[in-house]
Amino acid sequence: MPILLSWRLAALCLIAVPLAASAQAVYPDKPLRIMVGASPGGGTDILARLLADKFGASLKQPVVVENRPGASNTIAAELTARAVADGSTLLLATNTGQAVAPHLLKLKYDPLKDLQPVGLVAVMPNVLVVPSTSPYRDVKELIAAMRAKPGGLRYASSGIGSTQHVGGEAFALATGTKAIHVPYRGSSQAHVDIIGGQVEMMFDSTSSAMQQIKAGKFRALAVAAARRTPELPEVPTLAEAGVQGADVNTWYGLFVTAGTPRAAVERLNAELAQSLRMSDVQERIKGLGGEITAMGIEPFAEMNRSEFERYGKLVKDTGMRAD
Incomplete structure (x- = not known):
């Protein structure tokens, strides 16, 4: 090969290397989608649309x-x-799918190996609600009715293995009572039957229940958390109402497909952190009764693993089943 031609080929290769590296560094280079495992109108959907709006503006x-x-x-x-x-495919997940359901359902994927954690979005306490027309004014009256009619009352959830399901079973275990679990395909569908009186109660996340509470359609009896939520200052915690060991919250986290380039994961984590610092986002999440905790990729991954183990034990202790 002539020396001049060889030199030109070498020069072209040197130019191509940084160009290829530059092309790989561009993220995102196509539209994104955020997968939500719940129906429109629920807490997960609300947060996903909030993030979609912010991400779209910043990621162009x-x-x-x-x-x-x-x-x-x-x-x-x-x-x-x-x-x-x-x-390009993101998942706004909750501990329902990440930590509870894997211990109840046969999955075709591994939630710890096949999904890459990006960051924590928010943590919402669950709240025990009854319809505003319910005869039960507080937790003591509800427990008394459950003891008088074992299995006579029903509680709704957004699905088998949801945190609402866990909350109901944890409450029954802590109080020595029994209620019938009625699963739905999302909280918004369950709300219809709660308001209509077909189901007596629900241990919903504040993110999806708050609107109904503020509209006067739900009566909040207790918050399943260590302290009261500022959005419901008059509502006692379960412990204050005399029930110990039944606190269950709902956390929301962002994930992507395992194997996604580290640069993309880091970019998404940074975009999430930036979005969570925005005043309108903070006001919206706090208005839903939630708390924002900025968390890096590794700490969130460790939290995800820890929650998987914790809920596995809780599923075993409560005797929860998928049927």
Whole structure:
């Protein structure tokens, strides 16, 4: 090969290397979607649309929310786990799909291995609610009715293995009572029957129940948390109402497909942190009764593993089943 031609080829290769590296560094280079394992109108959906709006503006790409309710949020999770690992498919998950459902359902993916944690979005306490027309004015009256009619009352949830389901079983275990579990395909669907009186109670997250509480359609009896929420200052905690060991919260976290380039994961974590610092986002989450805790990728991954183990024990202790 002539020396001049060889030199030109070498020069072209040197130019191509940084160009290729530059192309790989561009993220995102196409529209994004945020998978949601619940119906529109619920807490997960509300937060997903809030993040989609902020991400779309800062990342300069369209960001759409795709609702795939059912199977305790695991349908959306499996679609994310099986997606192309380029960071274009995100999952706004809760501890329902990440920590509870895996111990109850046979999944075709591994939530710890097939989904890459990005960051924690918010933590919402669960709140015990009854319809505003309910005869039960406080937790003591509700427990008395449950003891008088074992299995005679029903509690709704957003699905088998949801934190609402866990909350109901934890409450029954702590109080020595029994109630019938009625699962729905999302909190918003359960609300219809709560308001209509077909189901007597629900241990819903404040993020989805707050609107009904403020509208006077739900009566909040207790918050399943260590302290009262500022948005419901008059509502006691379960412990204050005399029930110990039944606190269950709902956390929301952002995930992507495992194998997504680290640079993309870090960019999303940074974008999430930036969004959570915005005053309108903070006001919205606090208005839902939630708390924001900024968390890096590794700490959130460790929290995800820890919660998986904690809820596995709780599922075993309460005797929860998928049927």
